[in-house]
Amino acid sequence: MTWEETAKAKKNKVDSGIPKEWSLKSIPNSEELRSTNEYIEGKLNGSEVKITNSTIVQLSEQISLGNLSALEVTRAFCHRAALAHQLTTCCSEIFFERAYKKAEELDEYFRKNGKTVGPLHGVPISLKDQVNLEGIDSAIGYVSLVNKPKTKDEVSNIAKILEDAGAVFYVKTTTSMAMVSCCTSSNIYGVTLNPFNRNLSSGGSSGGEGALVGAKGSPLGFGTDIGGSIRIPSTFQGLFGLRGCSNRLPYCNVTNSFAHAPVLASVIGPMARDLDDLKLVTKLIIDSKPWVYDPKVPPIPWREVVDYPKKLSFGIITGNGESKLHPPVRRALELARQALISQGHEVIEWKPPLSLSECRDLAGIIFGTDGYQEIADECANSGEPIMEEVLSFGGGGDTLPPGISHIHEYWEMGKFRYEYQQKVDEYWLSTASQTSTGRPIDGIISPIWESCSFKAEDIGLFSLCYTDTFNILDYSSITVPITTADKDIDLKDSSYDPISDHDKAIQDYYDAELYHGTPAGVQMITPRYEEERAIHLASVLRDSLK
Template sequence: MTKAPQYQEAPPWESIARDKKASRDARIPLGWKLKPDQVPDDQLNVTNVPYECGILTPKELKITNSSARTLIERILSREYISYEVTLAFCKRAAIAQQLVNCLSEIFFENALEAAKSLDAEYEESGIARGPLHGLPVSLKDCFQVEGTDAAIGYTALVNQPTSKEDESEITKIMRQSGAILFCKTNVPTALMSGETFNAIYGYTSNPYNRNLSSGGSSGGESALLALRGSPLGIGTDVGGSVRIPASFCGLYSLKPSFGRFPTSGIRDGLNGQEAVRNTVGPMAHSLEDIEMWCKTVIDSQPHLHADPDCLPIPWRQPDIPKKLCFGLLLDDGIVKPLPPVTRALLRAKTALEVAGHAVIEFSIDEPLFLDSLKFDLYRSAAADSLQEVLERTGEPWPQGYEILGDMANDENYPKATVSDLWKAQAKRTAYSKQILQKWAATKDSTKTEREIDALIMPCSPWPASSRHEFIYDNYTSLWNVLDYCATTVPVTHKLTNADTPEDMAACPVAIQVVGQRLHEEYLLGATRSLQLCLEISDTK
């Protein structure tokens, strides 16, 4: 008798991922789907597709091209209603998803119902619910939202919807402020990569070139925002996870110091890791929208009721001097940025100097010291944490995480102890003092009778990295270890020089602006001065 063929059963993670992805895709209405072959697979720059695909009306294009602040003003003046604004962004987010695979959780129907209810409330009372009244806001996957998963790239955490009580504090503050939450965005597994990919949804690519990365770990947010599928997005940053995606996709962003904004209720890939603290930060197309979000969150006084780690610091109006002095770091002496990044920094320097501001050189002492310190502080403990979750469904180690897999499976690899952590934290404190003193010493060179107002430097060595080739985050993670605040500023969208890599020719280029710890308001003011100088230089 012939034996029936034996088929090997697929590992649990594969079927979980297949079903979850199908469930997400089914939430896009048929009328919002691109036609087969409407966008060829080999079309790399897809930023014009929303304008050409025929899914959005002219009014919806106007709405989705508006800033967050403008949208709120027009909703309050009754030029728009929240429902039509939310509908426009739901449609554009659906287009973005089909182009670059940026969404993890879709809840368009709930958002439209919430917008309809908000409109009815405003029609009757004439009173805005809050400073973000009627504004659609997107969230990184790690923020917990009622009725949705916060799987952070793990198949083991799929089909575990959040209860109302367990929503993240930022989620609650957004609702109380009148925002309409409508989707969550893709992340790398456990939020631990400068690129965005996982076993559930796959890779999120860059809208300016789909062969390139949108960054990570907030890469779903940056890709969605770059396609104007959201007016304002919220990410998290423990090593550059807001700034790297923002720079790759030409966005403004803020990485604050720990304690300015609540992190309570966020699902973290390394829960309990406090040596380098995770922070929450906004991403948008304008600094004004960044500042609006920051003031909204801090004015809600989360330190009183939402998060015991939040500091009781109100939103302050800084006095920004007319003449500033910026430090300039062209490279860290380890990984030299590509020419487009260096040109962007030099362009910023020239624009500042033409406007009468000063720029002086700045350098980082012992840049390689930081790399080993980061590993000692938290990455050595990550291996076992990730392994435990991956093993629940038989999910393999993601590409690029192999070193952690080797550590977890090597019995001879020394495991970090509490004593090791204490030693690493003592080194961190000593290094922080060293950088603080170096920053303070700039007072002797600025000619302003104060130290540098901010530091301009690369955010990454690349305008955007190729897929699975992001390998260096020291330009951003330094400031997480030191707990300084930092912004990103887009400088140019046109790379036409002969020394520009061909596959990056359409990419935006952004730079990083760093401010001292807990000086977010002052940093935003200094960044606004830089932005104004760049805008003036564009008109000449």
């Protein structure tokens, strides 16, 4: 078979996993249907709407009381996921029948024992395509990896932990080719759209996960992040998304590009509509002592945040020195600032000795150390072309850039990164002289992207500096949804004089009508291995906004 035939067959196989009674007779285009959730709920019955609008905490309680069955909950999310996929192309694998069988087994256990198997008993959890499950592909956007299902021995540790707690797996979600693009697009599935605005991208590379959770086809899912791949889709879809410090959550047996790269590693983390759900699942994973099975995970138990100071201090990043934020993102940042101040907290400017662009540039060099040869080789295995989005990530042009010529250069990058981390850590501690509390700032508030999203073909216009920076520093970060773009409020500033051609291009790109209704948020950042603090500070901001 040609690569085109293989890709088409795979897509058809995935789509055939949708029951005929859930298949849409026609798919409305983005002009006919811009936002999906109201449309989807019109196709569900009342019980399905109620279930899929519930949090994991609520679902777990109702299942444990016997008011809901695992099968009932699973069917509801399968139905909603099926509709979301048809409108956004968010699923890379659909295996509903397997999920029903698992749910029935859980219901039988409950009938016999009068209790649940764990805190996620009967709760559907979605997974980014790279999380390995037995008998299912982890193609990560490559045609060459289609029809190569994983074995029992290759199942991801994090999947085992979730399943032991009672989770039901039913779909895996789309990624960009090799997971190195901020637009989720592949030669297999095409482009994954944003369920809040189908004119725009869902982001990437965990864009399928972001789209599915955003469309309420899943209460919580898992993505990965090496340069923003959890946080970008999370903010584009108005989700809480945790990019923890490297290896705090187990990555063992998760299929990856540039696997085992020592200088800058990918991390895995949850993406959810509800912050308490995210906390519950993160704590559950850490409480399972994953370091026993994954030697890279540090033996740090969950540390509940208690007796934290009432008055907090935050640093805030309002720009990158290269381009002005779009109006909805600026407003989200200001809403976050004012909400915290209104509750008695203080916010100061974050001005470290290294610019965001310096950290982003170093990350770009590290990503390309092999000249993207791994991607070229994997594409050559099937004959599929390298996606334009991937070429854009590598600097644009028709070919990928050359890599380093000697391993010594790679070690030097590790040295530069280590020095960057020391300098910024020292600056963080020095903020104690600027705060009224006498302590260093508790966290940093930052944008994630200059805009609320972008048209898929325009990915090369925007910058990764707000996300790459904190991968280089390896700080913990969590996205916090703030608001949505409003065409009547978020007007273009016609008096602004761009500082460069790049800045002008970004300002010219803004269209209040195009972005109307699209989520806008911020990220909350803490030092390394402070996931508990990041979640706590995110809850402080969430509650302040109320």
